[in-house]
Amino acid sequence: MKSKIFLYLFVFAALVVLYQFVSTSTMQKVMSSDVQRLETEVQQLQDSLKKSQLKILDMQYFTLENNDDALAYFDHLNLEDPSRYIQDKLLETNEPTGDNPLIPYEGMESDFKINKIKVLNHKWILADFSDGKYWGDLIIKYELKDNLSIDFTLLDHLLYARSN
Structure with missing residues (x-):
């Protein structure tokens, strides 16, 4: 009886570890895609800022x-x-x-x-x-x-x- 309890605990622990592994892997993929999306947005904003700065400099040329x-x-x-x-x-x-x-x-x-x-x-x-x-x-x-x-x-x- 005692060995069956240990077997059930071992299987339960293995299932918890497997769930954690899959869950963490999925969460890591989602976070990675979020980081990638944010890096793209930051790059677009930096490009937009550079264009705006050039436009301002161009407008200020005749002042x-x-x-x-x-x-x-x-x-x-x-x-x-x-x-x-x-x-x-x-x-x-x-x-x-x-x-x-x-x-x-x-x-x-x-x-x-x-x-x-x-x-x-x-x-x-x-x-x-x-x-x-x-x-x-x-x-x-x-x-x-x-x-x-x-x-x-x-x-x-x-x-x-x-x-x-």
Whole structure:
């Protein structure tokens, strides 16, 4: 009787070990496939991040902040952020009432105002203007003087046709 109990215990222990072995093997395969999937996702995210960084660098190519030669032009003025200063001065040309004097069009829905500004270098600016319904772009030449006043000269403009 005692030997049968040991035999049953041995068979039971063998079955438990066999179950553990199969279960662990299956779990290891699942975890391995999860790790593989996660590594693929990480690689895709890294590739996407690199593409985004390259796109950002490409977008920043024509900016005053990334043009050391143009920034050197402002060294003697001791401006902390020349681009921001120029943008603020250009936004000040927006009249409280009436169209901006740099925009050669009359507002159709309301007054044309300059909205977005991109300072390209130490001489040129791209600007977007709108009256809320119609919009366009400006190319502006500017000159920042030693007394920190700025002269703006409109070089070219474009008003987009409104499509219904």
